[in-house]
Amino acid sequence: MTSTETRADRFVSELAVLKIPDPAAARAGLWLRLGVALMALGLVLVVSAYFISHNTGDQLVQNDALTLGLTGVAASVVGSALFLRYSLTGFLRFWMARQSYDLTLLADRLLERDIRHDLTGTDAAPR
Template identity: 70%
Template sequence: MTSTETRADRFTRELAELKIPDPSTGRSGLWLRLGIALMVLGPVLGVVAYFMSHNTSDALVQRDALVLAVAGVSVGIVGAAVFLRYSLTGFLRFWMARQAYDLSVLADRLPEQDARP
């Protein structure tokens, strides 16, 4: 480490050495958008099923609407799980790298304190 290197520069350099992929690139953004789309699609399917079941007196069509409503709930839950998984992954990846950096700074300070009289 040079004396002109700032703490932020050192953190960036050490983050690159850890080879942690940037969460803004790759497929995680695609999975986040897919999770959001599924969360929106779930209630839309529920509303469609509601209007489908109330616009007919045929029991068979109403049962189809019931199946569509349950599928909408399932799609919404899966979308929420996918969104939560990939949004937390990006945050926790950075948090872990930050913890590693802070521990290395602490480890660098300990020998300095032992050398003091």
């Protein structure tokens, strides 16, 4: 470890050393893309239903457009939930690894301080 290496660089290098593969990474990416596609499809359905319902006077066609619009809203809500869930997964996984690293670093510092304090032998270390 060099003196110019930042704490973030050390963290990234230690994560690379762990070599923990994520077996569900491809599946999570698929669900993330599916969520984006559902949001876009829902928006297209809602806009097309609006134009269909306003360009006709037939109530049966307007009811079909209403059903199409509600389907679009449902697709957008489901797509948003999928997108939110799988986009936050990556962030929270990194955050949890970061917390684990910081707690390990803190424990090492406290242990080192206790060892140095015990070696001086002036007073008992508080426990």
